[in-house]
C-alpha cells in the first residue's frame with residue numbers, strides 16, 4: 001500500500017528533478033543515428049501545497065507534455081517525479097492507481113473531453129467508480145454535491161453534455177476532477193477555449209475551490225495574461241526548457257529573459273493612455289528534434305551574442321526565488 005507523507009499548506013507537495021520526456025523521431029537502428037523530439041528537457045522545480053504555479057509558453061514548448069508526464073500519462077524518459085515524498089517514476093501499478101486519484105486533470109476542450117453519450121451524472125460518477133469509492137447511493141449524492149460546488153444544480157445530473165454551454169461544460173469537467181478528492185489538479189489550458197467573460201468566471205471558481213478544498217494547481221496556458229491573477233508563481237517554458245520562474249508578479253514587473261519580455265509585450269494593455277513597446281519575435285520556434293546549440297532561444301533573441309551560440313545558460317536563482325537562464329543576466 002502506498003504510504004504518502006501528509007503535507008501541510010506551504011510544504012513541498014511535488015518535486016521534479018531533471019525531468020526529461022523524449023519521443024523517438026526516427027527508427028534508426030544505430031544509436032548514434034537516432035533522433036528524439038525533446039519535448040521536456042531537464043526540468044527541475046518544486047511545488048508547494050496549496051499554491052498555483054502558472055506554466056506558460058508557445059504551442060510546442062512542452063508545457064502540456066510536462067503536465068502529462070507528472071500525471072504519468074506519459075512515461076518519463078529520465079529524471080524523477082517526487083510526490084508527497086514518494087518517487088512516482090518507480091511505482092507499481094496498484095500504487096500508481098492510488099496516486100492517480102490524487103492528481104487530476106482538467107482538459108482544454110470542454111466539448112471533446114466529455115462523452116456525449118453519457119449523462120452528466122455518469123460522467124462525474126465515473127472516476128469514483130474506477131477508484132471504488134462509495135456505494136451507488138453515496139456516489140449519486142456526491143454528484144449532486146459536486147454539481148452545486150461548481151455552480152450547477154443537482155438536477156443537471158440527468159442531462160447530456162450537449163445541453164450545456166462551454167462554460168457550464170468546463171464546470172462539469174471541474175466537478176469530474178474533484179469527484180475523487182484530489183490534492184493536485186493540472187489545468188491544461190483549462191480556460192483557453194472559452195470566451196473571455198466565461199474565462200473569468202471559471203478562474204474565479206477555481207480560486208474559490210482552491211480556498212475551500214486546499215487544492216494545489218499547475219495552471220498551463222499559452223499566454224501570460226491568463227495565469228496572472230491565479231498564480232502564486234509563474235514559469236516560462238521555451239522549447240522544452242524552463243527559461244524563467246518567479247514568485248508573485250515577478251515575471252510581469254521584472255521580466256529578465258528576453259523571451260518572457262516578448263510574451264509580456266504581447267499582453268493587451270487596457271489603458272489607451274499607456275503605450276507598451278511591442279517586442280516582436282522573428283522566425284518560428286525551431287524544431288525540438290534538432291534544437292539550436294547553446295541557448296535554445298538564440299535564433300530568435302535580439303540580444304544573442306557568440307557566447308549564446310556556444311554555451312547553454314544555466315537556469316539559476318538570481319535572488320528572491322527568481323530563476324532565469326540567460327547569459328545576459330548577471
Ligand code: SF4
Pocket residue numbers: 257258259295296297298299301302303304305308313325326327328
Ligand atoms: Fe538571448 Fe543569449 Fe540570453 Fe539566450 S542567453 S536569451 S540568446 S541573450
